[in-house]
Amino acid sequence: MPAVTVSGRLTQIDTASLTLADASTQVELHIGSSCTGAGHLAAGDVISVDFDPQRGAITAITLLSAALRAPAPVAEEGPPFDNRCPGGGASLGVLKRRSQLLHALRTWFVGQGFTEVETPSLAFSPGLEPHLDPFETRWRPYPGGAGHPLYLLTSPEYAMKRLVVGGLERCFQLSRVYRNGEAGPFHNPEFTMLEWYRAFASYQDILVDTQDLILHVARAAGHQLSLKWGDCTVDLSPPWPQLTVQEATRRYAGIELEAAQTKERLYQALRGIGMNVPEDAPWDELFFQLLMEKVEPHLGIERPTFLIDYPAPLAALAQVRAGAYPVAERFELYIAGVEIANAFSELTDPTVQRQRFADEQGHRQRLGAPVFEADEAYLAALEQGLPPTGGIALGVDRLMMVLLGAPDLRSVMAFPFSAPG
Amino acid sequence: MVPTNEFKKGVKVLIDGDPYTIVEAQFVKPGKGAAFTRTKFKHLIDGRVIEQNVRSGISYPRADTEEVDMDYLYSDGQFYHFMNSTNYEQMQMTEEQLGDAAKFLVENTSVKVMLFNGRPISVDLPNFVELQITYCEPGVRGDTAQGATKPATLSTGAVVNVPLFVENGEWIRVDTRTSSYTDRVKR
Numbered sequence: 001m002p003a004v005t006v007s008g009r010l011t012q013i014d015t016a017s018l019t020l021a022d023a024s025t026q027v028e029l030h031i032g033s034s035c036t037g038a039g040h041l042a043a044g045d046v047i048s049v050d051f052d053p054q055r056g057a058i059t060a061i062t063l064l065s066a067a068l069r070a071p072a073p074v075a076e077e078g079p080p081f082d083n084r085c086p087g088g089g090a091s092l093g094v095l096k097r098r099s100q101l102l103h104a105l106r107t108w109f110v111g112q113g114f115t116e117v118e119t120p121s122l123a124f125s126p127g128l129e130p131h132l133d134p135f136e137t138r139w140r141p142y143p144g145g146a147g148h149p150l151y152l153l154t155s156p157e158y159a160m161k162r163l164v165v166g167g168l169e170r171c172f173q174l175s176r177v178y179r180n181g182e183a184g185p186f187h188n189p190e191f192t193m194l195e196w197y198r199a200f201a202s203y204q205d206i207l208v209d210t211q212d213l214i215l216h217v218a219r220a221a222g223h224q225l226s227l228k229w230g231d232c233t234v235d236l237s238p239p240w241p242q243l244t245v246q247e248a249t250r251r252y253a254g255i256e257l258e259a260a261q262t263k264e265r266l267y268q269a270l271r272g273i274g275m276n277v278p279e280d281a282p283w284d285e286l287f288f289q290l291l292m293e294k295v296e297p298h299l300g301i302e303r304p305t306f307l308i309d310y311p312a313p314l315a316a317l318a319q320v321r322a323g324a325y326p327v328a329e330r331f332e333l334y335i336a337g338v339e340i341a342n343a344f345s346e347l348t349d350p351t352v353q354r355q356r357f358a359d360e361q362g363h364r365q366r367l368g369a370p371v372f373e374a375d376e377a378y379l380a381a382l383e384q385g386l387p388p389t390g391g392i393a394l395g396v397d398r399l400m401m402v403l404l405g406a407p408d409l410r411s412v413m414a415f416p417f418s419a420p421g
Numbered sequence: 422m423v424p425t426n427e428f429k430k431g432v433k434v435l436i437d438g439d440p441y442t443i444v445e446a447q448f449v450k451p452g453k454g455a456a457f458t459r460t461k462f463k464h465l466i467d468g469r470v471i472e473q474n475v476r477s478g479i480s481y482p483r484a485d486t487e488e489v490d491m492d493y494l495y496s497d498g499q500f501y502h503f504m505n506s507t508n509y510e511q512m513q514m515t516e517e518q519l520g521d522a523a524k525f526l527v528e529n530t531s532v533k534v535m536l537f538n539g540r541p542i543s544v545d546l547p548n549f550v551e552l553q554i555t556y557c558e559p560g561v562r563g564d565t566a567q568g569a570t571k572p573a574t575l576s577t578g579a580v581v582n583v584p585l586f587v588e589n590g591e592w593i594r595v596d597t598r599t600s601s602y603t604d605r606v607k608r
Contacts (some may be wrong), residue, residue, distance in 0.1 A: 129454065131450070181456065184448025184449065185448075186449075213517055291454070296451065332452045342453065
């Protein structure tokens with residue numbers, strides 16, 4: 001029988017034998033008396049050995065890669081590896097399951113007749129959302145040239161809706177998006193965003209998509225109709241409840257938003273329920289404080305919950321539905337108190353869109369945030385006629401965190417961000 | 422000034438002129454909303470904890486605090502006297518300022534004293550101190566039944582619950598964080 005060659009990481013060695021391991025298995029082999037190359041080896045080295053089955057011993061050892069640092073344990077579960085960034089990242093097991101869930105997610109879209117697309121991460125006109133801070137870089141026609149400001153996108157939404165106008169009426173994208181200054185247990189400055197758009201549909205159709213998709217992926221993660229996250233056991237039985245923003249603030253804070261449409265009245269209402277908020281804060285900041293302190297902690301605890309119909313000033317890129325109290329056709333999905341996705345009946349009117357961009361530019365200026373040009377290519381597409389469309393952005397890392405029972409985003413990312421200092 | 426991105430456990434700030442230490446700080450941002458740092462502040466004098474969502478980018482004044490190593494010397498009945506272990510400067514505190522710490526202060530032990538604007542505001546005891554029992558009911562030999570305890574008065578005047586087998590005059594170790602007996606010590 002000819003000699004066989006085996007390669008792997010050396011986990012143990014003494015004068016008589018050594019143990020080799022790779023991701024799938026490990027093997028212990030005897031070192032023959034005439035073996036060459038056994039000196040100066042240390043646990044952690046990656047080696048290759050020639051093994052003679054007839055003599056039942058290793059005849060030669062070749063060092064492939066020396067371990068100059070203590071090797072990381074190859075663990076399926078448990079603590080992160082020390083060859084990653086400080087603070088750690090996902091275990092191998094989580095990374096493998098994440099990959100399986102991404103596959104399940106793509107399968108669902110293909111089954112629904114969606115086309116997967118890839119649009120740019122770089123743009124000269126990034127999103128104008130007042131509270132998002134895009135990373136700025138520069139386009140340089142040659143190294144060292146002065147160049148022109150260029151931005152990493154916070155969402156691929158404009159480009160995807162341009163594709164809908166162009167005829168791609170069902171499209172989805174898994175893209176990396178970038179948001180400066182966002183780092184915490186549930187934020188990472190770059191993260192994976194899933195967006196999808198469905199023409200001739202509204203936010204209510206997207207709501208059904210979202211529920212179906214997550215149930216499909218949850219089954220792939222081994223959840224039947226419930227999942228545990230933190231202290232919550234969430235019942236996934238559809239249909240998931242919908243709660244309007246008005247009803248939510250009434251139920252959880254006793255506040256009637258319709259009677260608190262100015263910053264003065266909202267301020268009074270918040271003080272009335274004992275909240276400590278700054279008097280000079282604008283209306284939207286007061287609203288966010290109310291949402292964070294009184295409403296969000298209750299959302300999606302027992303069942304995933306769609307918070308729907310936002311006050312018109314928070315329409316962003318959503319259609320506003322006229323009425324005594326106009327609301328934006330927008331929803332956010334919460335599971336176990338964590339916000340997972342944000343959806344709109346997309347605004348299709350180019351004139352209203354142009355006005356919203358101008359308003360957002362003004363808002364950014366008031367906040368002292370950089371003001372960008374409106375995306376004219378997007379406005380031009382709207383002028384060609386965007387069909388009634390529902391669209392959504394879903395934070396994939398947060399979904400993975402909830403489905404895999406991970407405590408924070410770090411635990412589902414290979415190399416999570418760590419702020420300097 | 423301390424901006425929100427530097428809010429971390431242990432950072433000391435002023436709110437309405439009072440010194441607080443940050444217990445917990447977390448970045449939060451509701452969908453499409455402004456970013457905040459959800460922060461728990463603990464009042465350095467009375468220990469009260471408050472929670473606030475602080476708008477990202479806002480700064481709080483830094484509290485002028487300092488933790489110094491001191492030796493507790495003695496109590497004259499009105500004041501507790503301490504000496505700075507490095508410069509031998511002496512300071513005094515009242516029982517009210519010391520709070521629970523007064524119950525476990527043993528003469529000539531080292532403690533950490535928190536100074537605010539140069540004046541002492543609190544004392545950080547070691548987690549465990551050894552104290553002698555000055556009074557308790559006689560021990561019941563062999564009785565190690567779980568949970569059965571009796572009150573014991575310690576040399577500092579503090580009263581803690583001890584197991585029945587512990588004798589008058591013995592030395593015990595006390596966890597100052599919970600004011601509870603941990604075990605007996607041989608002296």
